[in-house]
Amino acid sequence: MKADRQVWHWLGPALAALVWWGLFGFLAKLGTADVNAYDMQILFTIGAVPIAAYIILRRLRMKADRQGRIIGTVIGILAGAGGIAYFAAMARGKASIVGPITALFPMVTVLLATTILKERLNKAQIAGIVLALISAALLAT
């Protein structure tokens, strides 16, 4: 497949995403040592601005219909609310536990996608749900 031959083309940015998000969790723990969850979310938003500005200034493939604009805004509101809860969790718990456990959020996405979008669960996702539940049981006891 073409995609396989291009592996070196996309592997860099994919690994970068992995590292940036991992660093995000670490910085969330570091920051919440003396910044409350609300202020962290305010600062987080300020940190998002340079990237938004870059997209606007470079006029990078921006296209959304009305529904897309509404959905995007709703995503920001929900992600922001989730972010506040995330910072609160980080402030109260160990990053080594809160980081991995909050990363289980795709479980909710997968379950919603099966009920609302009528997507089918694949075997990996079913295994993932089972492991997620075992993991939650281990961490919550």
Place this chain on the structure above:
Amino acid sequence: MPWLWPSLITILMWGVVGLFQKIGSNHSTSNSLFLWTTAGYIVILPFLFFDSHLLSLPTRSIGIGVVCGFTNCLGAWSLYTALERGARASVAVPLTALNPLVTLVLALIILGERLSAMQSAGVVLAIVAGVLLSYETDQPKHDEH
């Protein structure tokens, strides 16, 4: 375990976000979705200032908070870039789902956090589960609803 409830709320909120991202990708380019997401972040800002102590914070803490937001958005941006450059979502997305491993290692090494045997098992399982859950068989996008 005071961290449990906020963690569950995060899982719920971000899980719903994932669903909206699936739907939104049919109505928007990833760049545009990112911009409108940022607009959503800005919408809730006024509510956050009620309990704000920003002005009394040391510069270092403010810097960490801003960089924290920057790295998160940079992560999203990097994943979009990987997908645009031909990465299959079924490979790239589970790969990036390994990110808590980076948080874990940094927390153990730099912050000196220690986990019990039970917690270690839970954390390892959570990371594996995260990778498995984000595996989606490659398929054409949903039809317009």
